[in-house]
Amino acid sequence: MGMKQERTDLFRRAFELGANYDRQKFDRPPRTGVSRDELLSSLGGPTPENGLSELDALEALVKAAEPGLQVSTGARFMGWVVGGSHPVGMAADWLTSVWGQNCANYECSPAASVSEDVTADWLKDLLSLPEECSVGFTTGATMANFTALAAARSEMLHRIGWNVELDGLQGAPRLRILIGDEAHTTVFTALSLLGFGRNQVKRVSTDDQGRMRVDALKESLEESDTAAIVIAQAGQINTGAMDPFKAILSLLKDRNAWLHVDGAFGLWALACPQLRSQLDGVDGADSWATDGHKWLQVPYDAGFVFVRHAEAHRRAMATPASYLPVQSDIRDPSHYVPELSRRSRAFAVWAIIKTLGREGISEMIIRHCHLAKRLAQQLSQVPGIEILNQVSLNQVIVGFGDDEQCGKMIESLARENRYLLGGATWHDRKVLRISIISWFIDEAEIDGLAEDIIRLWRELDA
Ligand SMILES: Cc1ncc(COP(=O)(O)O)c(C=O)c1O
CATH class of the missing domain: 3.40.640.10 (Type I PLP-dependent aspartate aminotransferase-like (Major domain))
Incomplete structure (x- = not known):
């Protein structure tokens, strides 16, 4: 096989692997369940003496690294202010x-x-x-x-x-x-x-x-x-x-x-x-x-x-x-x-700017801010859940009872692993942090998140 053909095959495979990952990410739990030791064993080993073929090295990388990826470009990653990588930007x-x-x-x-x-x-x-x-x-x-x-x-x-x-x-x-x-x-x-x-x-x-x-x-x-x-x-x-x-x-x-x-x-x-x-x-x-x-x-x-x-x-x-x-x-x-x-x-x-234009960028930002208000509004109806910031942008910080209860809520949400959310201390109080900034987040995700939070809080507060 000629060198040019090998390169084309390599790039085609990389594209296929990337596209598969991108498709699956909507169904994957946002937080990886893999431990550091497992990653060290799949990615590690002695310095390679003899090289693999490029295609084999690429397949090996994906097999070893993918299980350790957090799905930060998905719609359920809201733990930090991390954007969702627009598809045209990735391309x-x-x-x-x-x-x-x-x-x-x-x-x-x-x-x-x-x-x-x-x-x-x-x-x-x-x-x-x-x-x-x-x-x-x-x-x-x-x-x-x-x-x-x-x-x-x-x-x-x-x-x-x-x-x-x-x-x-x-x-x-x-x-x-x-x-x-x-x-x-x-x-x-x-x-x-x-x-x-x-x-x-x-x-x-x-x-x-x-x-x-x-x-x-x-x-x-x-x-x-x-x-x-x-x-x-x-x-x-x-x-x-x-x-x-x-x-x-x-x-x-x-x-x-x-x-x-x-x-x-x-x-x-x-x-x-x-x-x-x-x-x-x-x-x-x-x-x-x-x-x-x-x-x-x-x-x-x-x-x-x-x-x-x-x-x-x-x-x-x-x-x-x-x-x-x-x-x-x-x-x-x-x-x-x-x-x-x-x-x-x-x-x-x-x-990205060429794809979204002024209108698309503005619409996305407004959508995220609207979703943040929607979430805050749903959560604030429930006794014991407090919205601790004035929600005027995309950030929502939430308090639950006392610090111990808030810590338990953060743990339960992490254990369920349907959404990746963050924790922080805000003015001496433990809080759950939610950042709505990923391109893909829509009302269905926000309503699902509100339901999960309310259900877990009712179980904890029962
Ligand atoms: C207000 C503010 N400043 C600075 C930074 C640092 O940005 P970066 O991580 O892109 O370097 C962040 C990151 O979240 C931020 O929210």
Whole structure:
């Protein structure tokens, strides 16, 4: 058999295996029942001395790995804010692997560079963010936050005469970092990677929904005139709540400050006219981070960073070297993110936006928010079940009696394994977390989930 035919057979088999998995996922329990030891035994073994055929290696991978997959792209996975991988995104992502483009710079892949340019404009348009923003395509919101905060650090130090790219942070003038107390844990990681340790960051107190308190921010700002980076949030991980952007911006108006917004999923509410008022004023910020692999349903991984001050973004991220071609007016994708070499995420983004369009994206987000309200409404009818957040987005947190009972409910739901849900502690109370964000979730799933929860609670509370 010729090499070309072997490759075609291999790809055809990979397609078949992928399509089988995708079809079956609707019938599979969302959480795998396989133990780590079983996976170690099926995937493990000594370093192979002699290779298998490509086809045999592929079959062996699927046989060993598939039992250990959580069905996170299915309709019953609601444990974390994890998107459902839109089918056209998966298909485009496969092609991205086949095309194998390194999108470091334009020369390496003109199509990757231009598709980033085009989708960057579409994303700004969908999210009503300022046209002048520069955009980077990252692995996720963690790196989008990191990139935006690197630009913020560069700009705020530049304004006071310090070049952090050349002279580093040791000996640099101090910057103040102010962040809501209920910010996502990864933002603290991003800050620490940038030299702002957890103990150096001022945590501003928050309200019962996890929103930054404006009076507390005002008090903190008034403590000093030092240049500040303020980090707000669109979509608290448990409650979905939005910070009061307009009020925050008015406090920052005459100050030397940069406002960054972590909107890993919540920023997508901007794509829906009916939800946009929840983020009133957010377009006045200096930078924003969001995910593609959450509400846009891009297969893992994809995130986006938007920076109003394109020069600062570029200064913080550019990777110059004499051997790398540069064309000043053409996009080199690596100048907007930390990595030089990476896959092109924009092809999948392009295909999804082209498929769903503005209407489809907005309809999906509204559907998820409607489903979250529907679930909360059904559960709140039952004595002993409490909805602990104001359900205005896609997140529902639920309390059951006391912490012990809540723990038992989380265990029972996990044991039944019809839905994959999460647990957390919210304001000193154990809660069940439900994130409605996967493309496929519909009313039937939500009603089934409500029935299961109510049945198990009645059994426990009997
Ligand atoms: C509010 C918020 N910020 C940041 C992140 C981190 O995003 P990622 O895991 O895509 O890096 C998340 C993830 O859930 C999030 O919800």
